[in-house]
Amino acid sequence: MIIASALGIIGYPIGHSISPRFQQAALNHRSIDAEYRAYAVHPDAVGEFVASLRAEGVLGSNVTVPHKETVMPFLDEIDEWAAEAGAVNTIVNRNGRLTGYNTDGYGFLRALRESGGLEPAGKRALILGAGGAARGVAQALIRAGVGRLDIANRTLARAERLAELATARGIPAAARPLASGGLSAAAASAELIVNCTALGMTHGPDETASPLTAEQIPAAALVYDLVYNPLLTPLLRAAERAGAATLGGIAMLVYQGAASFELWLERPAPAAVMMDAALAAMRARQAESG
Numbered sequence: 003m004i005i006a007s008a009l010g011i012i013g014y015p016i017g018h019s020i021s022p023r024f025q026q027a028a029l030n031h032r033s034i035d036a037e038y039r040a041y042a043v044h045p046d047a048v049g050e051f052v053a054s055l056r057a058e059g060v061l062g063s064n065v066t067v068p069h070k071e072t073v074m075p076f077l078d079e080i081d082e083w084a085a086e087a088g089a090v091n092t093i094v095n096r097n098g099r100l101t102g103y104n105t106d107g108y109g110f111l112r113a114l115r116e117s118g119g120l121e122p123a124g125k126r127a128l129i130l131g132a133g134g135a136a137r138g139v140a141q142a143l144i145r146a147g148v149g150r151l152d153i154a155n156r157t158l159a160r161a162e163r164l165a166e167l168a169t170a171r172g173i174p175a176a177a178r179p180l181a182s183g184g185l186s187a188a189a190a191s192a193e194l195i196v197n198c199t200a201l202g203m204t205h206g207p208d209e210t211a212s213p214l215t216a217e218q219i220p221a222a223a224l225v226y227d228l229v230y231n232p233l234l235t236p237l238l239r240a241a242e243r244a245g246a247a248t249l250g251g252i253a254m255l256v257y258q259g260a261a262s263f264e265l266w267l268e269r270p271a272p273a274a275v276m277m278d279a280a281l282a283a284m285r286a287r288q289a290e291s292g
């Protein structure tokens with residue numbers, strides 16, 4: 003048994019996060035005497051909060067929107083993935099010294115391979131969206147040796163910046179406006195389609211919207227929606243109608259959390275236990291909202 007220690011997730015707001023549910027389930031399963039809590043930290047108080055993570059007994063923290071970039075100047079060290087992503091989702095306290103990691107790309111790839119059954123090397127991929135999550139996904143796909151990358155976004159300039167990341171590494175890439183003929187052409191030839199927009203997300207900009215129609219989705223593609231609330235999004239419904247394979251965002255959420263757990267505790271995370279707890283939390287939340 004490890005001595006009582008503290009972990010948590012910081013965001014603003016933070017009430018939506020199910021990380022406390024599946025991280026605590028993992029700690030309990032491994033008989034680790036630690037508590038994982040959610041902390042709503044105002045942007046003005048981020049530096050003060052990060053400083054508090056240096057205390058003895060604090061193992062570290064997860065970081066979510068809107069603090070993934072703003073925590074960085076308060077850390078002693080940033081690992082390579084986080085530096086490239088320009089964002090930190092995990093902080094580890096080692097004897098008062100804080101290191102920032104980003105496990106989102108790892109979680110994305112592990113879910114793609116293990117839950118989606120798709121190896122991205124050499125594949126034609128279409129990313130919808132160009133925000134923080136899309137940047138992590140693009141980085142992960144580039145590292146995994148994707149064959150071609152198309153990026154469609156409402157704000158074209160952001161998609162162009164992501165496409166440049168790929169072309170700089172010799173991977174053919176193009177940026178397209180969301181809702182355009184070019185998007186339909188890119189979708190038609192894609193083997194992997196990843197939604198990184200907030201469309202279809204509960205309490206998001208448009209809960210009922212899908213970035214692609216069923217007619218735009220090829221039956222041979224895997225459609226991977228990073229949105230996990232609801233579990234079955236409008237895009238995944240469209241993909242099912244098209245006869246395509248589907249993967250929701252909950253597996254990525256759990257695997258990025260499993261990687262964080264392993265960084266803090268230096269032991270294997272019980273990923274299946276975490277997945278069960280995450281699904282139970284989502285189903286309870288959906289039942290509550292009717």
Ligand SMILES: NC(=O)c1ccc[n+]([C@@H]2O[C@H](COP(=O)([O-])OP(=O)(O)OC[C@H]3O[C@@H](n4cnc5c(N)ncnc54)[C@H](OP(=O)(O)O)[C@@H]3O)[C@@H](O)[C@H]2O)c1
Pocket residue numbers: 067106130131132133134135136155156157160180198199200201203206207208228229230251252254255256258
């Ligand atoms: N499964 C997971 O583990 C995981 C991890 C991270 C994120 N996510 C999910 O991924 C989504 C994006 O997160 P993020 O952190 O990248 O957010 P973000 O940085 O705010 O980016 C939001 C993206 O959605 C687009 N968008 C927003 N409203 C739109 C609208 N009305 N019409 C068309 N496009 C719109 C934005 O386009 P513009 O550039 O034009 O504004 C941008 O591409 C969220 O739903 C989040 O929950 C899931």
